[in-house]
Amino acid sequence: MADLDPIDAAIVRELQDDARVANNVLAARVGIAPSTCHGRVRSLFERGVIRGAHAEIDQASIGRPLQAMISVRLRPHARGELSAFAQAMATLPEVLNVYFLAGADDFLIHVATAGSEELREFVLNHLSGTRDVAMTETSLIFEHLRGRPAEQASARRPSQA
Numbered sequence: 001m002a003d004l005d006p007i008d009a010a011i012v013r014e015l016q017d018d019a020r021v022a023n024n025v026l027a028a029r030v031g032i033a034p035s036t037c038h039g040r041v042r043s044l045f046e047r048g049v050i051r052g053a054h055a056e057i058d059q060a061s062i063g064r065p066l067q068a069m070i071s072v073r074l075r076p077h078a079r080g081e082l083s084a085f086a087q088a089m090a091t092l093p094e095v096l097n098v099y100f101l102a103g104a105d106d107f108l109i110h111v112a113t114a115g116s117e118e119l120r121e122f123v124l125n126h127l128s129g130t131r132d133v134a135m136t137e138t139s140l141i142f143e144h145l146r147g148r149p150a151e152q153a154s155a156r157r158p159s160q161a
Contacts, residue, residue, distance in 0.1 A: 004049065007031075007032060007040065008040060008043075008044060010030040010031075011026065011030055011037070011040055011041060012044065012049065014029050014030060015050065016148075019053035019054070020053075023041070024037075056146075059096075059112040063114055064094075065114070065115075066112065066113050066114065066116060066118070066119055067096075067111065067112045067113075067140070067141040067144070068110075068111055068113075068119055068139060068140050068141060069108055069109070069110055069111075069138075069139045069141060070108070070109045070111060070127065070136055070138045070139075071107070071108055071135075071136065071138075071139075072105060072106055072127060072135070072136050073105050073106050073133070073134045073135040073136075074107075074132050074133060074134060075131070075132055075133070076134075077132075078131075078133075081132055082100065082106060085106075085107070085132060086098050086100055089107070089126070092122075094111045094112060094113055094118070095109060095110070096110045096111060096112055097109070105135075105137075119138070123136055123138060
């Protein structure tokens with residue numbers, strides 16, 4: 001948050017905690033007028049600091065209780081297709097997130113499916129069965145806990161004397 005002034009940084013921290021907070025409540029929390037707050041939030045969106053506000057869905061409650069992270073390595077001839085591959089993966093209904101990596105693997109794909117058979121079909125149909133994919137490794141997710149950004153967590157810690 002080095003490029004943000006203290007008010008914008010406070011707005012970002014508050015929105016990370018609750019993106020649904022009402023503008024007047026957000027304004028009161030950061031100590032500015034609601035109209036000023038609205039303008040600052042709009043500016044944060046326009047500058048790309050805030051890229052969106054999303055609902056966090058319990059995948060099990062919508063029939064997709066099995067989540068996995070799939071490491072994917074593309075074949076050397078497919079290096080020019082990294083962006084196209086990522087975009088194609090992001091459009092699939094099972095895919096929650098696509099991460100482009102540095103290191104041995106090219107991508108980490110976070111998926112949610114109804115069960116092990118659907119997960120197997122996803123890997124076979126969209127990954128292992130394609131000519132551009134050299135290797136996949138699937139890890140099941142038992143539990144997911146959301147972390148807190150370092151600046152946000154340190155801002156809430158009491159100072160030590």
